[in-house]
Amino acid sequence: MNILKNYLAVVLVAVLMSACGGGGTKEQAASKEVAEAPAAESATAVPDSVALVIEGTDNMKFNKDELKVTEGQVVTLTLKHVGSMPKGSMGHNWVLLAAKADPAVFGAAATSAPDTDYIPQDKLDWVIAHTPVIGGGEEATITFEAPAAGYYKFICSFPGHWGVMQGDFVVQPK
Ligand SMILES: [Cu+2]
Known part of the structure; x- marks a missing residue:
C-alpha cells in the first residue's frame, strides 16, 4: 500500500512539472507580437489640419499654457471667452x-491700440496670427498655416493681460 502511495506522488510531481514547462510557449508568442508592433505604427501619417480650442476666463487666465501642432498644418483655432x-x-x-x-515690448505697445483689437499696427511683422478681442460668452475662430518648426509664444494682448495670459506654441518638425 505504501509503495502505491509513493508511486502516485511521483506521478503527480511529474504532471505538475510538465504543466509548468508549457508556460514557455506562451512567452514566446507574446514576444513575437511585440516585435511586429513598430511596423504598424510607422504607417500613421500626420494629418493636414488640426483644430485647437483655448478658453479665456473672467479670472484673466487661459485654460492651456501649451499648444502643439506640426509644421505646415492648417491650424483652426477657436478662442472661447467662458466668462460673463x-x-x-x-x-x-x-x-x-x-x-x-x-x-513685453509687444504687450506695452498693444495698450495704445484699442481700435485694432490691441494689435499695434507698427508691429504687424511680429504677428503670425490673431483673433479679434471678445467678451464673456463670445467665441472667435481663425485659420492659419503653422509656421516653421520651433517654439513660439502666444499671448492675450488686452492691456495688462499678457504677463499671465501667455503660453508656448510648439511647432514640431514634419
Ligand atoms: Cu485677456
Missing part, C-alpha cells in the same frame, strides 16, 4: 507672436 464680463473690462484675444518678437 464685457469686452471693455475683461476682453481677450489670442495672438501668436513671431519668434523674434519680444512679448
Whole structure:
C-alpha cells in the first residue's frame, strides 16, 4: 500500500512539472507580437489640419499654457471667452507672436491700440496670427498655416493681460 502511495506522488510531481514547462510557449508568442508592433505604427501619417480650442476666463487666465501642432498644418483655432464680463473690462484675444518678437515690448505697445483689437499696427511683422478681442460668452475662430518648426509664444494682448495670459506654441518638425 505504501509503495502505491509513493508511486502516485511521483506521478503527480511529474504532471505538475510538465504543466509548468508549457508556460514557455506562451512567452514566446507574446514576444513575437511585440516585435511586429513598430511596423504598424510607422504607417500613421500626420494629418493636414488640426483644430485647437483655448478658453479665456473672467479670472484673466487661459485654460492651456501649451499648444502643439506640426509644421505646415492648417491650424483652426477657436478662442472661447467662458466668462460673463464685457469686452471693455475683461476682453481677450489670442495672438501668436513671431519668434523674434519680444512679448513685453509687444504687450506695452498693444495698450495704445484699442481700435485694432490691441494689435499695434507698427508691429504687424511680429504677428503670425490673431483673433479679434471678445467678451464673456463670445467665441472667435481663425485659420492659419503653422509656421516653421520651433517654439513660439502666444499671448492675450488686452492691456495688462499678457504677463499671465501667455503660453508656448510648439511647432514640431514634419
Ligand atoms: Cu485677456
